[in-house]
Amino acid sequence: MSKPKQTHIPVLMQQVLDLLAPQAGESFLDLTAGAGGHAGAVLELTMAPAKATLIDRDPEAIDGLRKKFKDTSLLQSDFYSAVKELKGQGKKYDIILADLGVSSLHLEHGLRGFSFNRPGPLDMRMDRGQSLSAEEIVNTWSEADLANILKRYGEERKSRQIARKIVAQRPIHTTDQLAAVVTKTYRIRSRIHPATRTFQALRVAVNDELNQLEKSLPLMLELLAPGGRLAIISFHSLEDRLIKQSFKAATEQGYEAEIYALTKKPVTATPDEIVLNPRARSAKLRAVAKIKK
Ligand SMILES: C[S@@+](CC[C@H](N)C(=O)[O-])C[C@H]1O[C@@H](n2cnc3c(N)ncnc32)[C@H](O)[C@@H]1O
Incomplete structure (x- = not known):
């Protein structure tokens, strides 16, 4: 396996490895492989x-992964379609x-349109094959629908004022x-x-x-699999809430429970990591495992 050219710094790397504890010969599913940083580290151990x-x-991410991981199966898909398919295959x-x-x-990359401080088209599609874009x-979209996503997905206090301004400036x-x-x-600065929450909301909607x-x-x-471990890293409270609720429901089934928590509270980045990789500031890692039987 050749060494990946690192542009993306994987967050909470050691904590992910500690929780997933990869063992030689184990099977591995990375649902968001990106630049392959975490995947490379897990595969070095399995x-x-x-x-x-x-x-x-993102097809571009898959192109990059293809160069780094030679004998591994790569799938360009949203992870919901992928997990449905994999479950169907048993x-x-x-x-x-x-x-x-x-x-x-x-x-x-300004051209991808995700960043408010990089000029580019209003795109924000992770998969540029899909038709819906931020533009x-x-x-x-109607002013009411815009206000609704700004509030729901961006937790934006001024959702209605911003939606009104957007519609007026179209x-x-x-x-x-x-x-x-x-x-x-x-x-007030x-x-x-100020555009952080609007950009987040649009990205989540797109x-x-x-x-x-x-x-x-x-x-x-x-x-x-029995004895298997699942770790999820999220970057905003809306995602973390869904993960927390799902893990809680799965681990609180009394004697029937097959799933147990590996993290009581979400694991977060150390101040040192945040200095090296500011993106880690909002990262929250939760993990569960399935009993061996
Ligand atoms: C934070 S990056 C992952 C970085 C990766 N762990 C690494 O170490 O390089 C998230 C990746 O997940 C992909 N992604 C986000 N949501 C997805 C979804 N619903 N289905 C499939 N891929 C998704 C994005 O395209 C992006 O490449």
Whole structure:
């Protein structure tokens, strides 16, 4: 396996390895393989590339993974479709990992349209084969629907004012145009950029991120082999809430429970890691395991 060219720094790497505790010969499913940082580290320990499946919905990520992982199966798919398919095939895995959200590939390339501080088209599709983009939402959705996603997915206090401004300023085609419209709504400056929550909300809506996660969680648990471990890293409270609830429901089934918690509270990054990799600031890691029987 050749060494990956690192642009994306994997978060909470050691904590993920400690919880997943990969053993030689174990099978591995990475639902959000991205740049393959976590996957590479897990595979160094399992030494079983043929028993691994790496998934990403972004075809560009899959192209990068193809160069790094030679004997491993790679699947370009959203993870909900993938887990449904794998369950249908009766597959089980010793190790499952999901590191949610976007990668540096998305954030650092203005052309992908994810970042309010990089000029580019309002795109935000992780899979550029899908038709719905941020530009379509911003320019065609009703003011009420815009306000609704800003509130639900961005937890934006000024959702209605921002939605009104967006509708008044249409058409909006670029990230910097949208960032400027949102910034005008805020008179007082805070530590985070005023457009942060709007961009998050649009990204979640474009990629249907919360539905993907909510529908996949029970299937991820089913795909665990006896003795298997599942770790999920999330980056905002809406995702963490879904994971927490799903894990809680699975672990609180009394004597029937097959699943037990490996983390009581979410694991977060150390101050040192945050200095090296600011993206780790909001990362929360939770993990569960299936009893051996
Ligand atoms: C944070 S990055 C993962 C980074 C990876 N752990 C590493 O070490 O390189 C998240 C990746 O998941 C992908 N992704 C996000 N949501 C997805 C979904 N619902 N289905 C499949 N892939 C998804 C993104 O395209 C992105 O490449």
